Amino acid sequence: MALELLAGPFTIVDGEANVLEPSSGQFAFYADGLGLCTYDASLGGYCIIQLDGTTYLRSDTIRSNRYTVDLQRPGEYLAHDSTSEADLYLFDKRAGVFGDLVLSGATNFVVDLQVRASDRYLNVAGSAVRFKPLDNSGSWTTEATLVNAGSGAPTISRTRSDGVLCLVYADGHIVYYDAIAKEQKAGAAAIGANNGAWYSPKHNIVVALDADELKVFATVARPAALSNPVAETALTRGKVSRVKVQLTGADDEVCGNEIIGWSMSGDGELAYSQSTTDSDGWAYNDFRAPVSGPGSATINAEARF
C-alpha cells in the first residue's frame, strides 16, 4: 500500500535557513511533542527538527549516537555511546542528555540493540526478528519471520497499540510487529526510499527523512483507480438495484472512507449523489429503473479529491 504524501518534502534548515543534513536511520527518532530528534554536525549537537524542517539545537553533544526504542518506558529511548558501541544509557530526549548506564561491555556490545522490551532486547535484520535476554548475553535467536519486509535494519517506532512496533525499511517497506504477542500484525505499507521513517502515535502519520528533506505521509493509500459501476442485483424495470464501484490505490490496495460522486444520464434515477467507500474500498448506490417503456441509462462515478 503506497501511503499518500501529506506534506513535504521540506528542506531541513536551521534558524537562519542554512540547509542541514542531520544523522538518520537508527541515529534519529521521532517523538510526539518534540519533533524529529537527531544530531547535526553543523549545528553542533542534538537537535529537534519540526515537521516543516525548521531545526533548533537542544544540547551541545559531541557526536551522533544510535538510539534504542525503550518499551519499558513507553515513549522514551536508550542511547548508545556510539564511540565504541560498548555502552547503553538511559536517554533524556527532552534535554538531549544521557542518564544512568544500562549495559556495558566490549566494543560493539550494544550495537545491534534496537528495542528494549519488558523481557528481552530485539533486533530486526531484514525479515528476521531476533531476541536476546536483557543482560545481552549469548547470540541472537530468531523469534519471528516477517512477510513483506524490506532488507537491512529498519527504523523502529511505537504505534498506538501497546507493544506494536512500526518497522520502516530504507527501501520504503513498512510492516508492523507485536513485540508482546511475538507476531506480525496486519497493515503492510510503503513510502518509497528513505533514510529513516517513524510513526507518530499522536497524529497517526508517518514522518520520513530523506537526506536533507522531511516528508509527512498519511497512513492511508492514495486512490489511483476506480472500477466501472457494476450492478449487484439485476437491473429490472420498476425495481431498485444496488450498484457499486471499488476505489483502489496504485498497488491495487483498497481505499476506504473516500467520497464517491455519482451521476447518470438516461432513464431511471440514482438514490444518492455521493456515498463513501467502505473498508474494502466499495461505494454503493441504488438505481431505480423506470416502471415502463424501453430505455437505457449511463451511470457515472468519480472519486472526489
Place this chain on the structure above:
Amino acid sequence: MFAQNFTSESPPYALPGQADIAISFDGYHPELVTPPRIYAEDISQIIGFFVSRERTQWSDFVVNVIAQTIQIYYPSYNFVHWRFDGMTGAYLDRHVGLIGSLYDYQIYPARDGSLWRQSILGSFFEIDPVTFEEIDDSRQEPEKYDAITLDLPLVDRAQNLVVMKTNNESAQIGVYNFTTGALVRRIPVSGAPLDIFAEDNRRCYVLTTERLLNLVDYTTGEILSTLKAPEVEAGALGSNLTWDRFLRRVLQWTWRDNAIDGACLSSFAGYYPVPIATGITKAIPLLPPRAGRTAPCLARAYGDAGEGIPGVKVTPEVTGDGAFSGAPPASDNDGDAIINLACSATGAATIDLEANV
C-alpha cells in the same frame, strides 16, 4: 526566548575628582579622560551579580552588581559595588574598595541568600554579605570533593548539598554532600556548565554552552526543562545571569561598550522564565484533503530551543478551495494547534498562519 519585562538604569561612572576614588595620585589609563571621554573609570570585569534582601524606598530587595574596574587613579584598578532597587531598577548607590583579595574570583549567591566566592586556588568560601570578607572556617578545599578545582558553587545548607562543576565534571553538574564532600550524583546537562543559580529549594538553572538553559531538580537528577537563555545582544562585551527569588524571574546583566563620552551604558534586564513562541510551523494536513471533507491540519508553535509552546492562539487565513472551520485553534501542551480546513472543491488551498505572542 523569554519575555522581557524589566530594564534597569545604568550605573554612573565616577568623574575625575570624585571623592570615593580620588584618594591618591592620577596618571593611569589616560585614555579614560581623553576627550570626548570624561569619566575616571571603566568596567574591566563583572565579579558578582546577585539579589539580596535589603529595604529601599520602593521595595524589600536590591540587585547588586560588583565589578572590577580600571581607573585613572593609583593603583589603576578598583572594585565597585553598585546597588539597584529590585522593583524599579533604579540606581541606588555605590561602594568602592578592594573586595576580598586579588586572588578571589566570582561571587555566587546561595539559595539561602548567603554569598560564596571562588578562589584562584580552586577552593571556594563564604563571604560576609556586608563586608564581603571571608568567613572563618567556611573554605571548601578541592581535596574534600576529590577534585582539583571547584567552580560555580551553589550551596544548599538546608539539604546539606553543594551543586557545582569540578574538574571531574564535563557536560555535567556534580551534587555533593556539603559535610563530607561525598559525591551524591552527577547530572548530565545540555553542554558544559557556564553558570549555576538556584531557582527554589531543590531546583537550579544551569546555563550551558550555546546558551541552553536547563532547569534541574538536583535532589532527583531530573532535568525539568531545556530552554534557550536570553540572547546576548550583538556587540555586548559580556553578560551574567542570576535568579531573582523575590519576583521569580531571570535577570541578565549586559556589559556594553560605553557611550562616546565614556558613560556607562550597561544595565540588567528581567525576564519571566516562561518561554514564548518564536515560530510556527507550516500547516501540515493530518488527513488527505478531499473535496467536501474537513481535513485537520497541524501547526506547531515553538520556541528557540525547538520546544513546544502551549497556549498560543493561532489565526489562520485560508485562500483557495477551502475555508477555515471550527473554533479558533490554540496550541496544546506540546505546542500543537489543529486547524480544520473545510475543503470546498477539488483544487488547492493555502493556509497562512499568524500568532501574537
